[in-house]
Amino acid sequence: MVGGGANPQPGEISLAHNGLLFLDELPEFNRGVLEVLRQPLEDRHISISRAKYSLDYPASFMLVASMNPCPCGYYNHPTRTCVCNPGQVQRYLNRISGPLLDRIDIQIEIVPVPFEKMAEENRAENSASIRGRVIEARKIQAQRFAAHPGIYCNAQMEAGLLHQYARPDEQGLDLLRAAMTRLNLSARAYDRILKVARTIADLDHSEHIRSTHLAEAISYRNLDREGWAG
Structure with missing residues (x-):
């Protein structure tokens, strides 16, 4: 994600410069990896310091991430029952820190679309x-x-x-x-x-x-x- 190595190479954060970085199943990423995103999301560049060198890579990207609301995936579901207890749900969400969430401008909860809506002939804006x-x-x-x-x-x-x-x-x-x-x-x-x-x-x-x-x-x-x- 960050880059570096014996022969310095940019990571995914820098490779997404002026583009989009999509992270699916966000809580499944190692928390340390997610915390690395905080600096580039704020400063639009990332600094890598090693024993023999220090580098600065550009990292102006749009972050898009997706996640389930809980381990079973049915918390707040309108028709299916979540089998997770409150502690499990909280621990799952706590894998994403508050400071990282603060840096995400738009956070939208997507609910399932019923068949009647999908079958409607009225189309949304193209x-x-x-x-x-x-x-x-x-x-x-x-x-x-x-x-x-x-x-x-x-x-x-x-x-x-x-x-x-x-x-x-x-x-x-x-x-x-x-x-x-x-x-x-x-x-x-x-x-x-x-x-x-x-x-x-x-x-x-x-x-x-x-x-x-x-x-x-x-x-x-x-x-x-x-x-x-x-």
Whole structure:
């Protein structure tokens, strides 16, 4: 994952630079390996230090991960009963640390789709139109950060740019304050919510972040919800 070796080679983290790194069954990875992801997710590069050398590899990638909610896979299932006890569920989820979860902008719980929904003739928005909306939002972000070298999208914003481009109105601040208190969110989660809300506003062609954009961004942090793990 990290890279290195006697003859230094980049690992999967660096090979995914400017691309996507997909980790299936996230809790099954060694916890030490997962913790290595924290630095590159934050700094967009990874430093490798060995006895004879020290290297710095680029690592600006999009992390996508999937996992079951518990060892048997049926926790919170609408029709099937989970056979795990609460301790097993908690230990399974604890394989992923809070600091790593904080660095994942969007956390969505996917529920099974019933046959009736799959058999519906009404089709959802097609991929071509979604792609068009994403391209438009990216153009908005490119124009926004044209005067900021090295910044190309909302995900790369730091505190100063967040204050400049992603500050919500008073109603939005009240909503965010309530969510921070109720979910006991960290300062890092606060920043991530603002970045996602800014992107939602861009997709909505809105110059300002409205409370609806913030509410949607907050709803995408499923693993921060109290009681998610029983």
